[in-house]
Structure formats: C-alpha cells, structure tokens
Amino acid sequence: xxxxxxxxxxxxxxxxxxxxxxxxxxxxxxxxxxxxxxxxxxxxxxxxxxxxxxxxxxxxxxxxxxxxxxxxxxxxxxxxxxxxxxxxxxxxxxxxxxxxxxxxxxxxxxxxxxxxxxxxxxxxxxxxxxxxxxxxxxxxxxxxxxxxxxxxxxxxxxxxxxxxxxxxxxxxxxxxxxxxxxxxxxxxxxxxxxxxxxxxxxxxxxxxxxxxxxxxxxxxxxxxxxxxxxxxxxxxxxxxxxxxxxxxxxxxxxxx
Numbered sequence: 001x002x003x004x005x006x007x008x009x010x011x012x013x014x015x016x017x018x019x020x021x022x023x024x025x026x027x028x029x030x031x032x033x034x035x036x037x038x039x040x041x042x043x044x045x046x047x048x049x050x051x052x053x054x055x056x057x058x059x060x061x062x063x064x065x066x067x068x069x070x071x072x073x074x075x076x077x078x079x080x081x082x083x084x085x086x087x088x089x090x091x092x093x094x095x096x097x098x099x100x101x102x103x104x105x106x107x108x109x110x111x112x113x114x115x116x117x118x119x120x121x122x123x124x125x126x127x128x129x130x131x132x133x134x135x136x137x138x139x140x141x142x143x144x145x146x147x148x149x150x151x152x153x154x155x156x157x158x159x160x161x162x163x164x165x166x167x168x169x170x171x172x173x174x175x176x177x178x179x180x181x182x183x184x185x186x187x188x189x190x191x192x193x194x195x196x197x198x199x200x201x202x203x204x205x206x207x208x209x210x211x212x213x214x215x216x217x218x219x220x221x222x223x224x225x226x227x228x229x230x231x232x233x234x235x236x237x238x239x240x241x242x243x244x245x246x247x248x249x250x251x252x253x254x255x256x
Contacts, residue, residue, distance in 0.1 A: 046084035046085065047084070049083065049084045049085070049086060049087075049092070050080050050083060050084045052092060053080075053083050053084075053086075053092050053095045053096050053099070054096075054099070056092065056093065056096035057095075057096040057097075057099040057100050059096075060096055060097060060100045060248070061100045061103070064100065064248075064249045066100055066103070066104045066105075066106075066249075067104070067105045067106065068100075068103040068104065068105060069103060069104075069105040070103075071099075071102055071103050071110065072110060074112060075102065075110060075111070075112050075115065078112065078115055078116070079095075079098070079099065079102075079115035082095075082115055082116075082118070082119035083095040083099075083115075085119075088123055090123055091118075091123050091126070093248075094118060094126065094246045095118065097245075097246055097247060097248050098114060098115065098118060098245050098246050100249075101244070101245050101246075101247075101249070102114070102245065104249075107244075109241075109244070109245045113238075114241075114242055114245040114246075117192050117194070117242055118242075118246060120188070120192055121188065121189070121192070122185070124180070124181070124185065125181070125185050125188060125189055126246070128178045128180065128181045128185070128189075129189060129194055129195070129235065129239055129242075129243065130243060131178050132176060132178060132195060132233065132234070132235040132239065133235050133239070133240060133243055135176045136234065136235050136240070139168070139171050139172075142164065142167065142168050142171075143168060145164065146161075146164050146165065146168060149161055149164070173198065173231075174198065174231055174232055175197070175198040175231060175232030175233050175234045176232045176233060176234065177232040177233070186233065189233075189239075190233070193236055193238045193239070194235065194236060194238060194239035194242060195233040195234065195235050195236060195239055196233060196234060196236050197231070197232070197233050198231045198232060198233065198234065199231065200231050
C-alpha cells in the first residue's frame with residue numbers, strides 16, 4: 001500500500017535554509033529576490049525586467065521619433081519572455097532597441113528569429129559580432145577603392161594597385177579572427193548563422209608535374225595539401241541584419 005508524502009511548509013523552509021548558502025553562490029545577489037526560482041518572486045523579478053526594458057524602449061522610440069506599428073503576438077510574447085530573463089543592463093538595452101526597431105513602421109524587421117538569436121548570445125559574443133561587422137565594412141571600403149582605381153585606369157603593375165588587390169583577395173580567402181572570442185563562442189555564432197567559416201586553403205609548396213601516358217590519354221598529378229589552421233570567419237547577411245535589429249538608430253530631427 002502506497003503512503004502519501006506529506007510535506008509541511010516548515011519542512012520546505014528548512015530544506016531551503018540548508019541549501020541557501022550554496023544556492024546563493026550559484027545564483028548570486030538575486031537569490032533573495034527570485035526566491036530560489038520556485039516562488040512567486042521570480043514572476044516579480046521577470047516582470048520588473050520587462051517593465052524596465054519597455055520603459056527604455058518607449059524612451060528610445062520617442063527620442064528617435066519612430067512611428068510604430070503593432071508587433072505580432074507570436075513575435076512579441078517570446079521576445080518579452082526572453083527579455084525578462086536578462087540581467088545585464090547593456091543587453092537589456094539591446095532588447096529595448098530591438099523592440100523599437102521591430103515596431104518601426106519604416107523598417108522590415110518583424111521576424112521571430114531576431115529575439116531568439118538575442119536570447120542565445122552573451123554580451124561578449126554580441127560585441128565580437130559587431131567587430132566582425134566593422135571588419136566587413138572595411139573590406140567593402142577597400143573594394144570600392146579598388147573599383148575606383150580600375151575605373152580611373154590605374155595600371156595593374158602599379159604598386160598601390162597590386163597591394164590593394166592582394167590584400168582584398170587575402171581577406172576574402174582567409175576571413176577574420178577576432179581576439180577575445182573562445183572556440184565555443186565561435187561555434188555558437190556559427191550555429192546561429194551569424195558568421196560562416198571559410199574553407200581551408202590549398203597550399204602548393206612546389207609544383208612538380210610528371211607526364212604519364214596510358215592508352216592514349218595524358219594526365220599530370222599535382223601534389224597539394226590543406227592548411228586547416230589558417231582560415232577564419234566572415235559575418236553573414238543574417239548577422240548584419242541582426243545587428244541592425246539591435247542597434248540604436250541615428251538621431252532623427254523632430255518634424256515641425
């Protein structure tokens with residue numbers, strides 16, 4: 001015969017007291033506020049975060065003179081759910097910008113993928129993704145400069161022309177590596193489709209050709225090897241769009 005398990009409130013309280021110190025180390029200063037994540041206080045904790053982020057979003061919309069449109073429920077609900085768990089103030093700013101940008105009637109950013117991605121990355125990963133974007137912009141500027149030189153009729157054998165050509169090709173083939181980004185962080189950004197890893201380069205140290213003939217055919221084997229340790233990453237179009245969704249817009253003059 002099964003016996004009912006009767007847990008009195010005093011028993012639960014004693015149990016919480018036993019693990020309070022350990023839980024405080026795991027959760028940090030929010031332990032008292034969230035009540036070990038099993039009481040109604042966690043609802044208050046999340047609600048408070050939502051309110052703070054919405055207040056920031058409203059201020060952002062007013063400052064940037066954004067004309068807003070309604071955000072679909074299937075985007076807004078998970079957005080607020082994820083944002084409510086964010087404790088880092090800088091990341092809360094990203095959430096507030098995202099709300100304003102997604103609600104912006106002048107932009108086409110209403111997609112559920114952006115809140116999901118923001119909920120999956122750390123502040124460090126976000127900042128390093130921004131660095132990837134800056135490097136990509138620099139590469140584009142180099143390409144624009146190169147095209148202008150071609151249009152202006154700069155000779156191919158000119159030193160500046162050849163150096164720029166070599167630098168652009170090198171960056172396109174090798175990509176970028178960002179200092180301060182761990183391997184697992186690279187993997188996470190790649191998993192989310194924000195960056196892509198470039199394929200290894202083929203290295204040919206010496207070109208040695210041997211001539212073979214077989215039944216009238218000819219072939220020339222070339223020995224080559226991959227260099228798997230010297231290739232990097234580039235930001236994807238999704239990564240660029242994601243940053244736009246999270247970035248503060250430039251100031252816009254108020255209409256008179």
